[in-house]
Amino acid sequence: GNSVTQMEGPVTLSEEAFLTINCTYTATGYPSLFWYVQYPGEGLQLLLKATKADDKGSNKGFEATYRKETTSFHLEKGSVQVSDSAVYFCALSAHSGNTPLVFGKGTRLSVIA
Amino acid sequence: EAGVTQFPSHSVIEKGQTVTLRCDPISGHDNLYWYRRVMGKEIKFLLHFVKESKQDESGMPNNRFLAERTGGTYSTLKVQPAELEDSGVYFCASRGADEKLFFGSGTQLSVL
Numbered sequence: 001g002n003s004v005t006q007m008e009g010p011v012t013l014s015e016e017a018f019l020t021i022n023c024t025y026t027a028t029g030y031p032s033l034f035w036y037v038q039y040p041g042e043g044l045q046l047l048l049k050a051t052k053a054d055d056k057g058s059n060k061g062f063e064a065t066y067r068k069e070t071t072s073f074h075l076e077k078g079s080v081q082v083s084d085s086a087v088y089f090c091a092l093s094a095h096s097g098n099t100p101l102v103f104g105k106g107t108r109l110s111v112i113a
Numbered sequence: 114e115a116g117v118t119q120f121p122s123h124s125v126i127e128k129g130q131t132v133t134l135r136c137d138p139i140s141g142h143d144n145l146y147w148y149r150r151v152m153g154k155e156i157k158f159l160l161h162f163v164k165e166s167k168q169d170e171s172g173m174p175n176n177r178f179l180a181e182r183t184g185g186t187y188s189t190l191k192v193q194p195a196e197l198e199d200s201g202v203y204f205c206a207s208r209g210a211d212e213k214l215f216f217g218s219g220t221q222l223s224v225l
Binding site: 004036041042043044045046089091100101102103104105106 | 116117146148150153154155156157158161169172204206213214215216217218219
């Protein structure tokens with residue numbers, strides 16, 4: 001079945017450090033890929049997405065590129081801030097529309113000043 | 114515009130008791146989803162409503178879980194009787210005509 005594997009956390013970085021959170025997936029067909037973020041005390045929010053191979057999703061300085069050849073969708077940010085501290089979830093949707101999301105386990109990021 | 118609201122934010126109950134979680138989706142959103150995250154594991158899909166109808170309940174773990182969405186507005190998820198392994202965070206999400214999913218902040222359920 002469909003699954004998502006993401007880097008185990010927690011990850012602790014200093015402010016302005018480079019961030020990578022790895023995510024690989026297993027799916028039939030051509031899924032859409034997502035990164036969601038959960039800030040403390042809040043619900044999950046969509047951070048970025050990509051719907052086809054080689055697409056790059058970007059938002060708030062974060063980027064992820066849909067790599068079909070490596071079945072990956074790694075999240076990167078060049079310079080993290082304290083306000084980026086949150087839990088990050090990689091997810092896929094096998095088809096558009098009503099297909100439920102399949103999530104990874106989440107990676108907790110703590111950024112220290 | 115109000116977001117997805119879940120109530121309560123936390124619930125602590127004893128094994129064997131009953132708990133009811135509530136989700137108020139964004140007004141006008143026909144699609145409502147329940148997900149659950151057990152500690153240290155993935156967020157897993159439980160079920161999907163379209164208006165008041167259950168579109169997909171393949172993720173419901175067993176018959177101790179009952180979800181309803183009366184009138185196609187708010188939804189409840191009842192666990193009866195609760196077991197230790199039911200502990201986790203229960204998320205609700207809603208979606209309108211486009212694909213964007215809006216999540217609530219979750220209900221942290223602890224079964225002792």
